[in-house]
Amino acid sequence: MFWVLFGIFLAACLAAGSTGGLFSPGPWYRNLNKPSWTPPDWVFPAVWTTLYLCMATAGARVALLPDNGLAMAFWSLQVALNGLWTPVFFGLKRIKLGMAVLSALWLSVAATLWALWQVDAIAGLLFVPYLVWVSIAGALNASVWRLNPREAKESGELT
Template sequence: MSQARVTRRPRTAIASLLGLLGFVAVVALVATIGGLGSADAGEEYAALELPAWAPPNWLFSPVWAVLYVTIAIAGWLVWRTVGLTLALVPYAVQLGLNALWPALFFGASAYGLASVEIALLWLAIGATVAAFWRAHQVAALLLLPYWAWTTYAGALTIAVWTLN
């Protein structure tokens, strides 16, 4: 047995489906917590001085909806393939950091701290991609758009910090 494996992968279609629903529920919880930390995000974002390359406010919701689906599926694919594994540790860390950023940026208007936090999120996503690559390459590839968007969001966060 591999040292990274903690439990066995699901053996039935029902267990696999329940696992998928579990990953969707956890990621939906992360999205909800992030949303609670950014209740007035639209108004605050509109009031900020933004760089010329900043996206319009309406773009964030559809982008995040797609990314959250891919994040859930990626975690589920790894779990379905190798079970609860150490590869899911950086996954859990990045989920926690993902939930925290809106509270720092929008809730507290702590743009400097949000810049540091999103850099940590970026590193956690990178660690997750590396861990997932060893367990399930498709799962790792599903996280690349999320990592790219976080790169962009990180640059935007730093720009907002310096402009405001």
């Protein structure tokens, strides 16, 4: 049963991740000013593959346990927000709105980590790298916003 659940949770992660293929960074992002510590392009798919495997494992572990309702609700929320950021940031080119989505994602990942931990400590631990990565992504999004005020203003995001 674990492997069936793992497959379902992994499919949810891959569905969220598929937005990266639909809304790739492209020339718009490449031409933005970015901080010197921006990870190279190859890092993103490697990190996300690892994170999706951890997320699916955590979800499958907890789905089998009693009293998992809150953890499963938060898991569902974070994966939905995960899938939303890419179309907002890369598709709509909305840097500030992307930061809002990413902030909500960070909160939902932190809440998911906490809720998973209450049911299964290993599942909670599997979300720690995800929270770290979303923290890095948040700092990167904020830096891109700060370094590109004209692009944010042109998309109607700054008053």
